[in-house]
Amino acid sequence: MSELLSEKKGIAADAPKRVMRHALIDRFYHWLMAATILVLLATAFLPILGIKFQWVEIHWITGMLLAGLVLFHIVRALFWLDWRSMMIWLDDGRDLWRGMRHTLNGGAPPVRPGKYNALQKLYHLGIAILVLAAVASGLLMLLKIDTPFWRRDPYWFSNDTWGIIYAVHGFAAMAMVTMVMIHIYFALRPDEWYLTRSMFRGWISRKEYSEYHDAERWKT
């Protein structure tokens, strides 16, 4: 395709035909994390809703897996991925404002984002806080159960402190129900299918890259 034609069509001609968005290991991490969170939410809330079963063992073992996945993600994001692409900068505040004005009042179209737009970054921040709160409080709760690795010791903390730990864990868990609903909704929206597909196959097309992203802000 000629440079002029590419410019006319607004397509980044120097981008590859398939723009890699998520490596295989990151997709595997995402889907494994999704499965662990769903198992944790199910084992947490189904008994509360009346579906009784032996949930504690599944819950804490899956929780340990989630803790490991979170640690993996933090290390991978810091040393192998571009962690700056998920940071919220001043530009994102501007983009968010423009996007809202465009949607609500029909103002000027928003500027195309880098790899992640402002709302995705905000979502990631929110879910990170909730998952870290749930994992941290959950790891502390392991002190209260017998496992093959240690004997329970509920006297590490006072009753008041345990109450706070349980409250943090409970609120984080309930808030994650909301966040998971929102995440699945966006994944199923037709205008976001190109992103959902990329979490399976790893790439987006050159056309999608040009249409939805700014090549200067997300260099492939």
Place this chain on the structure above:
Amino acid sequence: MQLFRYTKSVYGGQEQLIGASWDLLPWFVAAGAAFIIVHVIVMTLANARGRESH
């Protein structure tokens, strides 16, 4: 509707915090549903306005 769950301390009559209230769970589900419904409505109206202007 309670925000927290309490129990009586075994050492006296004082109330002991034991966690978040599960009565809030339907509210968190409703918050998710409300966000989705509002977003669908707003995006539908925005897209319709965009088509009209073209």
